[in-house]
Structure formats: structure tokens, C-alpha cells
Amino acid sequence: MSLNRRGFLAGTATAAVVASTASVPQIWASASQRAAFSAADRILVVIQLSGGNDGLNTVIPFGDDAYHRNRFATRIDKKSVVKIDDYIGWHPSLRGFSEMQQSGNLCIVNGVGYPNPNRSHFESMDIWHSALLAPPHRTGWVGRWFDEQAGGKTPNPVPGLHIGDEPLPLAMSGLNIMVPSLKSIESLRLASDDAVGSTIDAIGQAPETKQDLVDFLRQSRNTALAASRRLEAVAGANEIPKGYPRTELARKLAFVAKLIAIDFGPRVYYVTLGSFDTHSQQSEAHAALLSELGGAVAAFHKDLAAQRQADQVLSVCFSEFGRRVKENGSAGTDHGTAAPLFIAGQSLPTSLGRYPSLTELVDGDLVFNVDFRSVYATLLDQWLGIDSQTILGVKHETLRLI
Amino acid sequence: MNTHIRGHAEDAWSTVDLDHLTIAGAAHLFRRAGFGASLHELNAAIKLPLTDVVDGLLTTNTGTEFEQQSQIMKTVIQAGNLPVHLPAWWLYRFIQSPCQAWEKLVLFWHGHFATSAAKVNSALMMLAQNEIIRRSAYGPFESLVLEISRDPAMLIYLDSATNRRNNPNENYARELLELFCVGLGNYSEIDIRELARAFTGWEIQSGRFAFNQFQHDPTLKQLLGNANIESGEQAVAWIVQQPAAAKFIAQKLYRFYVSDQTPEPEVIQSFAAILRENEFEIRPVLKTIFTSRIFYSNTAYGQKIRSPVELAIGLLRCLDATASPVHLASSLSGLGQSVFYPPSVKGWDGGKRWINSATMIGRINLITEILNHKETRFVVEKNRLDKRFDIDDAESAVRHVETVWLSQPLDDEQRSKLTDIVEKSTPRRESRLLCAFKCAATLAESQLG
Numbered sequence: 001m002s003l004n005r006r007g008f009l010a011g012t013a014t015a016a017v018v019a020s021t022a023s024v025p026q027i028w029a030s031a032s033q034r035a036a037f038s039a040a041d042r043i044l045v046v047i048q049l050s051g052g053n054d055g056l057n058t059v060i061p062f063g064d065d066a067y068h069r070n071r072f073a074t075r076i077d078k079k080s081v082v083k084i085d086d087y088i089g090w091h092p093s094l095r096g097f098s099e100m101q102q103s104g105n106l107c108i109v110n111g112v113g114y115p116n117p118n119r120s121h122f123e124s125m126d127i128w129h130s131a132l133l134a135p136p137h138r139t140g141w142v143g144r145w146f147d148e149q150a151g152g153k154t155p156n157p158v159p160g161l162h163i164g165d166e167p168l169p170l171a172m173s174g175l176n177i178m179v180p181s182l183k184s185i186e187s188l189r190l191a192s193d194d195a196v197g198s199t200i201d202a203i204g205q206a207p208e209t210k211q212d213l214v215d216f217l218r219q220s221r222n223t224a225l226a227a228s229r230r231l232e233a234v235a236g237a238n239e240i241p242k243g244y245p246r247t248e249l250a251r252k253l254a255f256v257a258k259l260i261a262i263d264f265g266p267r268v269y270y271v272t273l274g275s276f277d278t279h280s281q282q283s284e285a286h287a288a289l290l291s292e293l294g295g296a297v298a299a300f301h302k303d304l305a306a307q308r309q310a311d312q313v314l315s316v317c318f319s320e321f322g323r324r325v326k327e328n329g330s331a332g333t334d335h336g337t338a339a340p341l342f343i344a345g346q347s348l349p350t351s352l353g354r355y356p357s358l359t360e361l362v363d364g365d366l367v368f369n370v371d372f373r374s375v376y377a378t379l380l381d382q383w384l385g386i387d388s389q390t391i392l393g394v395k396h397e398t399l400r401l402i
Numbered sequence: 403m404n405t406h407i408r409g410h411a412e413d414a415w416s417t418v419d420l421d422h423l424t425i426a427g428a429a430h431l432f433r434r435a436g437f438g439a440s441l442h443e444l445n446a447a448i449k450l451p452l453t454d455v456v457d458g459l460l461t462t463n464t465g466t467e468f469e470q471q472s473q474i475m476k477t478v479i480q481a482g483n484l485p486v487h488l489p490a491w492w493l494y495r496f497i498q499s500p501c502q503a504w505e506k507l508v509l510f511w512h513g514h515f516a517t518s519a520a521k522v523n524s525a526l527m528m529l530a531q532n533e534i535i536r537r538s539a540y541g542p543f544e545s546l547v548l549e550i551s552r553d554p555a556m557l558i559y560l561d562s563a564t565n566r567r568n569n570p571n572e573n574y575a576r577e578l579l580e581l582f583c584v585g586l587g588n589y590s591e592i593d594i595r596e597l598a599r600a601f602t603g604w605e606i607q608s609g610r611f612a613f614n615q616f617q618h619d620p621t622l623k624q625l626l627g628n629a630n631i632e633s634g635e636q637a638v639a640w641i642v643q644q645p646a647a648a649k650f651i652a653q654k655l656y657r658f659y660v661s662d663q664t665p666e667p668e669v670i671q672s673f674a675a676i677l678r679e680n681e682f683e684i685r686p687v688l689k690t691i692f693t694s695r696i697f698y699s700n701t702a703y704g705q706k707i708r709s710p711v712e713l714a715i716g717l718l719r720c721l722d723a724t725a726s727p728v729h730l731a732s733s734l735s736g737l738g739q740s741v742f743y744p745p746s747v748k749g750w751d752g753g754k755r756w757i758n759s760a761t762m763i764g765r766i767n768l769i770t771e772i773l774n775h776k777e778t779r780f781v782v783e784k785n786r787l788d789k790r791f792d793i794d795d796a797e798s799a800v801r802h803v804e805t806v807w808l809s810q811p812l813d814d815e816q817r818s819k820l821t822d823i824v825e826k827s828t829p830r831r832e833s834r835l836l837c838a839f840k841c842a843a844t845l846a847e848s849q850l851g
Binding site for chain 2: 165190198200218227228
């Protein structure tokens with residue numbers, strides 16, 4: 001990254017924080033820290049909230065009568081909301097987010113969605129992952145970037161990493177490059193058997209048969225074996241370190257922090273939390289999930305700050321859709337549309353985008369104000385330093401994030 | 403045989419011109435219809451006419467001895483009502499059942515009407531659902547859909563048990579259309595709301611399905627262009643009649659039994675027509691698949707990535723071996739397939755989605771683990787396996803693995819390297835076969851079934 005670019009980035013950072021509510025000394029601390037990392041070192045952590053997070057009960061419009069009219073069993077009462085202003089406030093489980101937001105480390109992007117919303121979990125998830133509103137959803141938005149950089153002069157051998165036991169997310173899938181996906185470090189350890197080891201050494205498999213499945217499997221096998229060797233260096237990565245809550249999301253993010261500390265290589269990490277599909281008896285389950293989310297993200301960014309890498313990492317939390325404004329008869333909520341998205345990092349604005357109206361609805365659902373592809377364009381252009389148009393196909397408006 | 407079927411959709415499903423199977427054809431049939439077979443079973447199969455082999459596979463007479471064993475395990479699980487023990491019970495059936503194709507079909511429907519014990523949290527209800535599927539697996543699709551719609555486990559899983567007149571819960575209605583019957587693009591959001599109304603009042607009382615007329619919305623619903631739908635039963639009958647339903651189920655059966663690769667649309671069209679001609683009876687449709695030209699062509703051979711269950715049970719079946727189902731259940735869960743615990747209502751995506759770095763390493767490890775495990779039992783003592791399967795040297799061990807395990811032959815270089823390693827690693831002749839399996843497991847091709 002050239003000096004000019006670096007200078008430019010530092011400048012924008014300063015401009016952004018002037019508009020934010022952070023205190024003065026912090027502004028300078030973070031602006032100067034940010035200059036230390038070029039766009040080529042920056043890391044994005046995607047946290048997927050699977051199942052459709054109830055946005056209305058995450059950033060709660062407690063000051064709106066329409067909220068109280070539509071929610072009875074699932075309502076969060078005014079007294080327990082952690083106020084952001086007189087209209088909205090955080091779910092009580094998200095105190096961690098509230099504190100981060102107050103110190104300029106968390107930004108709410110309100111009312112994120114897309115035109116002609118699809119209420120199928122799978123289709124809507126594919127739309128978010130591929131950044132394409134209609135099928136075929138063959139590659140992911142991050143995967144296309146991996147493909148792009150794989151053709152470059154010094155390709156990153158491990159440009160992305162998915163941590164979890166679900167299949168590799170479509171968002172991380174490219175056509176030409178396969179990124180590793182693992183549950184924990186243990187899951188990449190080969191059983192020690194001499195004959196097996198010799199076979200692996202003797203028969204390296206090149207993907208060149210032109211048979212789709214065979215080539216795919218050979219590439220997967222090679223990726224897996226290579227990652228297995230590299231990870232042998234990271235010891236004790238399975239325990240949850242001090243400072244993190246004892247939750248699964250915290251375990252995954254602590255592992256990510258460790259990999260970032262040793263400069264393992266990926267520019268994008270991907271983790272999931274869920275299920276947020278709260279059709280019945282929503283309140284308790286939703287509170288537990290939000291608590292897991294807020295606790296883990298706050299601990300992760302604190303850990304990064306302790307590693308002096310807070311400026312190097314941005315986390316983004318999204319869900320495939322929000323829930324319907326009116327709750328159903330099972331003390332739950334059905335599939336809806338627009339919802340807030342969260343970005344954690346350094347020196348961020350407190351919020352972007354307008355909170356959607358609770359009365360001007362389409363089919364009982366909120367109308368989006370920010371297209372999710374604008375969020376991607378912002379992350380690509382402003383954070384990762386990649387021309388978003390080449391990845392997304394068209395130029396989307398960007399937000400004033402950084 | 404052994405050619406790609408292209409563009410001849412009619413031909414694809416016509417009967418293959420083959421009285422008797424080759425060994426490779428028999429191995430392919432047993433892998434797909436069931437979980438795999440040992441060389442002895444394959445040798446017996448190639449002596450019989452193909453239709454007899456297929457008819458034999460599609461029977462449901464499991465025999466009393468096996469069912470008694472299964473029932474004992476089931477009773478223990480029912481007594482404790484602990485869902486965590488369910489996967490081991492079913493794995494026991496996969497390993498031991500004399501009716502392999504039946505178990506495989508029940509697994510297909512379980513993935514189709516995916517319901518997870520993680521939410522239902524009742525072994526009794528999950529077992530009852532398994533029984534419903536088992537009973538209706540080969541039967542007409544409509545009765546299966548109707549039974550599933552009233553199944554307490556499903557009612558809980560998709561929140562239909564609290565689907566009430568004044569405030570319908572759309573979850574079940576949505577998934578019935580999207581994932582169970584017609585697929586995305588063949589219904590509107592209005593159809594979902596109407597269908598949810600048709601199912602209002604379908605409740606559970608004392609653990610059983612009950613119709614509560616006071617919670618049922620009796621007004622007419624307009625569903626998929628039909629304005630005369632009142633009840634949930636009428637709605638199901640109407641949905642299953644849609645041409646999109648035949649196409650949707652045809653697609654799923656094709657992916658499960660024939661290939662992970664998307665075929666030409668005409669192949670699915672003509673298969674959907676066969677489903678309709680057979681009034682959605684599944685047994686004759688499976689027979690059509692297993693005797694079809696397309697099934698014995700390169701369009702199908704080796705064109706599926708083994709599911710974790712297929713990988714583990716397949717290994718055991720082709721060695722005539724058994725393993726601890728409890729131990730297997732935990733290994734398979736790490737590879738992404740815990741039966742009774744599908745990851746979502748969409749079931750297992752299958753195909754390439756089975757594979758990631760961790761599952762790739764895990765699959766290689768699993769083979770070693772099963773073969774080394776002290777609770778794995780072979781048809782004869784381990785040190786007599788070579789005699790049982792006529793293994794003379796390292797090369798014949800490798801060739802045996804190719805015949806029963808791999809869906810396509812190795813190339814000469816791979817075969818000679820493998821033979822070398824087996825030769826060097828195992829001075830003892832009787833351990834060569836298992837060594838060959840462990841080494842072959844590291845090859846990408848081992849994942850294809």
C-alpha cells in the first residue's frame with residue numbers, strides 16, 4: 001500500500017471521528033493507530049445471525065406506540081430497554097453493544113434489506129451471501145474477491161477461514177479457490193497412522209481430471225491437508241481465554257483473535273450464531289442469543305485492543321431478514337424483511353440509515369432504507385480497499401462509515 | 403452401458419438393456435439403493451436377473467430376529483425418553499437391517515421432512531415420526547404428507563401446534579410449500595397465509611394429534627388458484643396434485659439416488675411424469691430408477707459425494723463388519739450428519755456441501771478409526787480376513803478395495819503406489835486388506851459413491 005493511500009485513509013478516519021461522539025483523546029489515539037495498518041492488512045469478521053433476527057426487539061423502538069400495539073407477549077417493556085435516545089434503545093441483553101456504541105466502537109445500520117424481499121430462510125440467505133437478488137447463486141460476494149486475488153501476483157494461500165461445523169458458507173465460496181472451514185483446531189488433526197501418512201506423502205492429488213466432483217474433492221483434500229499442517233503451530237487454541245464469556249460464539253471469536261495475533265493470513269473470517277428463527281416462545285431464546293452475541297463481540301474487540309490490533313479488524317453482524325411487525329399467536333414472530341445490522345471496530349459513527357417506519361408497512365412488513373449491497377460496497381471500498389464494482393457487478397452507493 | 407445419457411430424456415428412464423449386472427454395476431446398485439455390499443453379496447447378485455435383484459432390494463420383510471433386537475434398543479430409549487440415544491438406534495438399523503433399501507428410503511424422507519430432536523426434545527415423538535415415515539415410505543406421497551402434517555414431532559418442530567385462528571403461525575405452511583411439496587417460485591406469500599389458516603386448530607393433546615374446531619378458521623381459503631379449500635386435508639390433496647409437486651419430488655429423488663449434478667430439465671420432466679403415472683407410489687418409481695439406462699451410465703456412476711452415513715455404513719457393509727453404533731453416532735455428528743438432528747428444516751444439503759477442510763480430514767480419520775476400533779467386528783476374525791476375501795498379496799488387497807469400495811477404478815500409477823505402501827507397511831499378509839482401505843481413504847475418490 002502506498003504512502004499516499006495510507007495518508008488518505010488516516011485522513012478519512014479523522015474526518016469521520018470528528019462527526020462522532022467519541023471523546024477527544026480517543027480520537028487521536030485511534031486515528032494514529034489506524035494509519036499503522038494499510039488496507040492490505042485489514043481484516044473483516046462476518047458474524048451471521050442465522051434464522052432471521054427480530055430487529056424490532058434488538059434495537060427497540062420503545063418510543064413508538066405502533067411497537068406496543070403490535071407486540072404483547074414478545075414486547076420488551078420501556079423500563080428494561082437500554083436507551084439510545086427517546087425513541088430507540090437496545091435489548092437489555094445487549095449492554096455490551098451499548099457500551100461499545102458509546103465509545104465509538106459500534107455502529108448500527110438501520111433498516112437494512114433489499115427490494116422484493118424473499119421470506120424463505122434459504123433463498124434470502126443465498127441472496128445475502130451471493131449479493132444477487134435472483135438465482136443462480138453460484139458464488140459468494142467474498143468468494144468472488146478470493147477468486148479475483150487468486151489470479152494476482154502474490155496470492156494469499158488462505159484468504160478466508162470459516163469456523164463452525166456447518167457447511168462452508170456460500171458467501172465464502174469462489175469458483176477457483178477453496179477456503180478452509182473448521183470447527184476447532186482439533187478437527188484438522190490427522191490421526192497418526194504410518195501407512196496413512198505415507199499415502200498422503202506419496203499421492204499428492206492434482207485437480208486435473210476435468211471431472212467436476214473429482215477435481216472438487218482433490219482441491220478440498222489438498223486445502224485441508226495444507227491447513228492441517230499450518231495449524232499445528234497454534235497450540236491451546238481450543239480453550240476459551242480469560243475475558244471471554246463461556247459461549248460457543250466467544251470460543252470461535254477467541255480462536256479468530258489468536259489466529260489474527262499470529263498473522264495466520266485470512267482477510268475474512270466467518271462465524272455463525274443461531275437459530276434466531278423465533279416463531280414461538282421467543283422472549284427467553286432471543287434474550288439468550290443476544291446476550292451470547294453482545295458478550296462475545298465485546299470481549300473479542302477488547303482482546304484485539306489488548307493485542308494492539310483493534311484498528312485492524314471490523315466485525316459485521318447480519319441476519320437474512322427481520323421479523324414481522326405484528327407478533328403471531330405463539331408468543332413468537334414470523335419471517336419479515338428489513339432489520340438492523342451491526343458493525344464493530346474503531347472510531348465508527350453511532351448509526352447510519354433511518355429507522356424504518358412502523359406504520360408505513362408493505363404486507364405487514366417494514367420497508368428497507370439501506371440496501372445490504374451498499375453495506376458490502378462500503379466494506380469493500382472503504383475497509384478492504386477493493387473496488388466494489390468488480391465484486392458486486394454494479395456500483396452501489398456507499399455509506400459514510402469510515 | 404457406461405455412456406453418458408444426453409438429450410434423450412425418454413431413453414434415460416427406459417429399461418437398461420442388461421439381463422445380469424457386472425460386478426461394478428452391482429456395487430453401484432447396492433451403494434445407491436442401500437449402503438453397499440461385500441464381494442460375496444455382489445457375486446450372488448450378478449448371478450440373478452437384474453429385476454429379481456431390484457425386487458429383492460425393495461422388500462420390507464426384515465425378519466423377527468432383527469426387529470426384536472431393534473425393539474429392545476427402542477424400548478430402552480423410550481423408557482428414558484432421551485433423544486440423544488436416537489442416532490445410535492438408527493445406525494444399528496443401517497448396519498444390520500436385511501432391508502437396506504427401505505432404511506435408505508426412510509433416511510431420504512427424514513432428510514426431506516427434516517425434523518430435529520434438538521427442538522422436539524422427545525425421543526418418543528421422534529420415534530413415532532420415524533415409524534410413520536417407515537410405514538409410508540414406499541406408499542403414495544399424499545398420505546405421507548398428510549401424516550407428517552399431523553405428526554406431533556413436526557407440529558412442535560415447525561410451531562404448528564400453536565397455529566391459532568386469530569393469529570395464525572405461518573412456519574409450517576411456508577415450509578410445506580417451499581421444502582416439502584412444490585419448491586420456491588411455485589407459490590406466493592398469499593398462498594402461505596391462506597395455507598396457514600387451513601391448518602389452524604391442528605394441535606397436540608396428550609402427546610397426540612387433535613383437531614380443535616374452536617381454533618380452526620372455517621372460512622374458505624384461496625390456495626394456488628383454488629378458492630374452494632376449507633380444511634388442511636383438502637389443502638394437502640390440492641398441493642400434491644400440482645405439477646410442480648411431481649417435479650419437485652422427482653428432482654429430490656434424482657439427487658438422492660442418481661447424481662449430485664443437475665441434469666437436463668427434460669430428464670426431470672420425464673421422471674416427474676413417471677411419478678404421476680404411478681400416482682406417486684414410490685416403490686415402482688424406485689424400481690424404474692434402479693433398472694434405468696441413466697442409472698447404469700456415467701451420468702450416475704461415481705457422481706455422488708458420499709454422505710457421512712453412507713461413508714461409515716458403506717465401509718462396514720462392504721467388509722461384512724459391524725461397529726459400535728454409539729461410537730459411530732458421535733463420529734458422524736462431527737462430520738455433519740447426525741440422524742434425528744438435521745441442521746435445519748431443509749435437511750442436509752448434501753453433495754459438495756458435505757465437504758470442508760475439517761470434514762475432509764475427519765473422513766480420512768473416520769476410516770482409520772472404525773477399522774482400528776476394538777468394538778468393530780468382522781465376519782471372521784481379523785487375521786482370517788485375507789482368506790475370507792481371497793487376498794494373496796498387496797495388489798489383490800488394493801484391487802479388492804477398488805471393486806467393493808471405489809466407484810471408479812484407480813489409474814495404474816495410483817494403484818502401484820498404493821500397492822507399494824501396503825506392501826511396505828504391513829509385513830503380515832492378513833492385515834493388508836484393512837491397510838489398503840485406510841490408505842485408499844486418503845484419496846479424494848474415496849468420497850465418491
